[in-house]
Structure formats: C-alpha cells, structure tokens
Amino acid sequence: MRARSSSWVVAAAAAMCGFTAGEAAAQEKVRVGWVPAMVSTPLMIAREKGYFKQAGIDLELESVTTATDAMAHVGTNRMQVLEGGVQANFFNALASRYPIVIAGDRASTPLGHLVMIRPDLKDEIKGLKDLKGRTISIAGAGSIIAYEMDRLLRTVGLTLADTNIKVLPIPQLPVAFANKVIDAADVYAPMTHQLEQQKIAVRLVDPDDILTDMVVAVSIINTDWAREKPAAARAFFLALMLGTRDYCQAYHGGRSRQEVIDIMMRTGIEKRLEILALPWPSRRAMGLVDPAAIADVYDWYKANGFVKGEVARDRLVDNQYVAAANAKLGPFVIENASSKVSGCR
Numbered sequence: 001m002r003a004r005s006s007s008w009v010v011a012a013a014a015a016m017c018g019f020t021a022g023e024a025a026a027q028e029k030v031r032v033g034w035v036p037a038m039v040s041t042p043l044m045i046a047r048e049k050g051y052f053k054q055a056g057i058d059l060e061l062e063s064v065t066t067a068t069d070a071m072a073h074v075g076t077n078r079m080q081v082l083e084g085g086v087q088a089n090f091f092n093a094l095a096s097r098y099p100i101v102i103a104g105d106r107a108s109t110p111l112g113h114l115v116m117i118r119p120d121l122k123d124e125i126k127g128l129k130d131l132k133g134r135t136i137s138i139a140g141a142g143s144i145i146a147y148e149m150d151r152l153l154r155t156v157g158l159t160l161a162d163t164n165i166k167v168l169p170i171p172q173l174p175v176a177f178a179n180k181v182i183d184a185a186d187v188y189a190p191m192t193h194q195l196e197q198q199k200i201a202v203r204l205v206d207p208d209d210i211l212t213d214m215v216v217a218v219s220i221i222n223t224d225w226a227r228e229k230p231a232a233a234r235a236f237f238l239a240l241m242l243g244t245r246d247y248c249q250a251y252h253g254g255r256s257r258q259e260v261i262d263i264m265m266r267t268g269i270e271k272r273l274e275i276l277a278l279p280w281p282s283r284r285a286m287g288l289v290d291p292a293a294i295a296d297v298y299d300w301y302k303a304n305g306f307v308k309g310e311v312a313r314d315r316l317v318d319n320q321y322v323a324a325a326n327a328k329l330g331p332f333v334i335e336n337a338s339s340k341v342s343g344c345r
Contacts, residue, residue, distance in 0.1 A: 027058040028232040033070035034083040036063055036269065039107040039217055039281045043083060044267045045260060046243030055235040067220070074222050075100050081236065082220040088142040088306035090220060091298050094316070095309030099223040101318045102294060104237060105284040107217035110208040110343045112189040112281055113145075115152065116201040118177055125184065128205055129156040135164040137176060137185035142306035144216045147297055149186045150304075151211055177201045190275045215293045226321070234324050241287050241325040245332055248285040252339035282343030285332040287322035 030052075034040050043061075046052050052059040064070040067084020074082040075098035083106055093100055117125050125131065131153065138160075139145045150160045168176055170191050176182045177200045184204065187195065195201040207214070219240070226233040250260035264270045294316045301307040332345070 027053075027056055028229065028235070029058040029060060030081060030232060030236050031060045031062060031079045032081040032083065033062050033064045033067075033073060033079045035065070035067060035085070035217075037107075037217075037281075038264070038270055039283055040083060041260065041264055041269055042240060042243035042247045042283070044243070044263055044269055045246045046239045048263050048267065049243070049246070051239035051242045052236070055239040057232065057236050057239060067217075071098075071100075071220075074220055077222045077225055080222050080225045083217070084220070085217045086144050086215060086294065086297050087140075088301045091301055091307045091311055092309070094311045095307065100220055101223050102218045102289055102316060103221045103226075103233075103318055103320075104219035104240070104287045104322045105215060105289050106219055107215075107281055107283050109212055109214045110282050111214055111216060112192065112279055113148065113207050114187050114192045114203045115149070115184060115205040115207065116177075116187050116192065116195055117184045117204045118180065118182075119199060119202050120180075121183055122202055125204060127156070128152055129158065131184055132158055132162045133164065134183040135166055135181070136160075137166050137168045137173060137182045139167070139170055139186075141165065141167055142301065142304075144297065145186050145188070147300050148207060148211065148214060148216070150300065152186075152205065152207055155210055174198065174200050189281065190272075190278065193275070193278055213290065213293050215289060215297075218289060218294075221321075223318075233321055237287070237321040238325040238328060241322060241329060244283060244287055245285055245329070247283070248332065248344040249335050251280050251282070251344040252334045252336050252341055254335040279341070280344075285345055286326050288319050288326075289317050291317040 032043070034043060047059055062079065064084070067082055068087050068089040070079060070082050070084070071089045071093050073079040075093050125134065136149065138149055146160065153159055153162065166182055170187070173185055173187060173191060174195065177195065196203070221233065246256055247260060250257040261276055264276065270276055291313065295313050298307065298311060298316065334345070
C-alpha cells in the first residue's frame with residue numbers, strides 16, 4: 001500500500017510541475033459556478049490543497065442554487081465552468097447554439113437515492129408496480145430525478161404518466177410524508193437517512209440495484225473559452241482530477257479520509273459528523289462521462305416536451321480534458337485494497 005501511495009504522489013507532483021513550469025505558468029482566472037453538495041468536495045480539495053494555484057489557475061467560485069440558474073452565465077462565458085445537475089436547460093441551451101459541452105463527471109452511479117413510501121402503506125405498496133395511481137413527489141418535473149423515476153417505472157411496464165406527480169422541494173418531504181400529502185418519493189441523501197431515522201418514510205426500492213449507468217451531475221464548460229485558452233482548460237481539469245482522486249481515495253477509506261473530512265467541514269460542504277459517517281455520494285475517479293448515458297437523458301427530456309429543438313449527439317460530451325489529465329496521472333488505483341465499497345472507481 002505504501003508503494004502505491006508513493007507512486008501516486010510522485011505522479012501527481014510530476015504532473016503539476018509540468019503544468020506550472022510550462023503551458024499554464026501564468027495565473028489564469030477561471031470562474032466556476034457550483035451547486036454546493038458533497039459531490040462538490042473534489043473542487044474544494046483542489047482549492048484547499050493548492051492544486052489549482054499550482055496549475056496556474058486563479059479560481060473564482062460562485063455558488064448557485066441550481067445549474068439551471070447559471071446556464072446562461074456559462075453559455076455567455078461569464079463563467080467558464082459550471083458544476084451541476086444534468087437538467088433540461090443544458091440541452092435547451094445547446095439547441096439555442098450556446099457554446100457549451102459536458103466535459104467531466106460530477107456524480108454517477110451508485111447515487112445513494114431511494115424510492116421511499118409512507119410506513120402505513122408498506123403492506124399495500126410492495127414494489128414499483130404498486131405505485132400505479134399513487135401520488136409521487138419528485139424534485140422537478142423536468143429534473144434528472146424525474147428521468148430516474150420514469151426509468152425505474154418503465155422496468156415494470158409503467159411510466160410517470162401512470163402516477164400522480166407532485167413537485168416538492170426536498171426539504172418539504174418530511175412534512176408531506178407525515179401529513180399524507182404524498183405516498184412515495186424519489187429521495188437523495190442525506191434526506192433518505194433523515195426520513196428513515198425519524199420513521200417518516202421507509203425504503204421501497206434502491207435505484208442503484210436497477211439502474212447501473214446513471215449520470216446525474218457533470219462539469220459543463222464554455223467551448224469558446226476552452227478553444228481560445230486550451231492550456232487553462234487542461235490545467236483546470238488536471239487540478240480537478242487530482243481533487244477527485246483524493247476524494248475517491250478517502251471514499252474508499254484511504255489514509256486521506258480525515259483530511260478530506262476536515263476540508264468538507266472547513267469549507268461548509270458538510271459539517272454534520274453523523275452524515276459524514278454515512279456512505280458518501282460517488283463520482284467516477286477517472287472523470288469520464290458516458291456519451292450514451294447523456295444521450296438517453298436528452299432523448300427522455302425531448303420526448304417529454306422539456307427540450308425544444310434538436311441537438312447533435314456529438315455536441316453533448318467532450319472527454320478530452322479529463323482524458324488529458326488521466327494521461328498525465330496514470331490509472332487510478334485504490335490505496336485501500338480491502339475496500340468493498342462500490343463506486344468512485
């Protein structure tokens with residue numbers, strides 16, 4: 001294990017030195033819009049450990065409520081990078097000829113989501129097929145959660161149209177379940193744990209047992225910026241991939257786990273130790289996004305009327321920047337070889 005760790009440090013140091021001494025030596029300002037969440041931890045790691053600075057990036061972060069709120073900013077190059085969910089607004093922006101593309105993974109299977117139901121219904125609702133005609137809450141009609149729920153229902157011959165959809169923000173779920181306003185919901189952590197601990201809802205299905213190719217959040221870049229300043233784009237993703245690998249080592253119980261927890265708490269990503277003790281959200285250690293998975297999301301949004309206009313499939317994803325980072329860093333090898341945790345590989 002020590003040999004692996006040592007070789008990893010050497011590879012990372014060599015990669016950063018190559019950028020600092022060469023193509024990204026001058027500090028280049030890069031504005032990043034981000035939706036605060038645990039999956040944003042690699043961004044914080046790279047900032048706190050100086051990876052961006054070493055790569056010649058003057059990082060400027062701007063917190064946004066949702067990726068939808070900031071899509072116009074990245075499309076007009078006010079922001080160069082946006083980290084957020086795969087929402088219909090991304091595809092609509094592409095259809096409107098905005099110069100943007102998905103350039104890296106931010107959150108993917110296993111997601112830690114749960115389809116949950118009211119405890120008083122557990123003898124009536126025993127599987128997905130029993131959700132027909134039931135009131136189901138999703139975070140947004142045109143959201144990635146709606147896409148996930150529809151895919152789940154289709155595995156048993158149903159669609160969202162066979163249910164009564166109620167759009168509710170995640171923080172309202174405890175009251176909605178307790179007051180019997182909803183029968184079920186597709187919920188993400190840490191709300192899943194809160195609902196179970198308070199016995200307000202119980203799990204019906206773990207989507208990770210059924211859907212193994214979900215990509216729910218990504219890094220979106222302005223392609224005009226990346227074309228005009230390719231060295232800065234490569235440097236940004238090298239630093240981000242270093243942060244991602246640190247996160248994934250900690251995710252698997254590596255020796256950096258406490259350091260990463262300290263960064264989460266110090267930067268406000270997550271300050272509750274009881275939540276940090278639970279499984280963390282996953283992202284791909286190599287950062288590559290499956291174009292077919294994104295194309296399927298696009299097809300669903302378009303078929304359900306959330307996307308207007310056509311988008312060529314080859315305009316959806318460009319993995320070249322994370323691929324360049326991986327070429328410098330080499331394969332990702334988990335330090336803790338005994339880890340049985342799935343994801344973040």
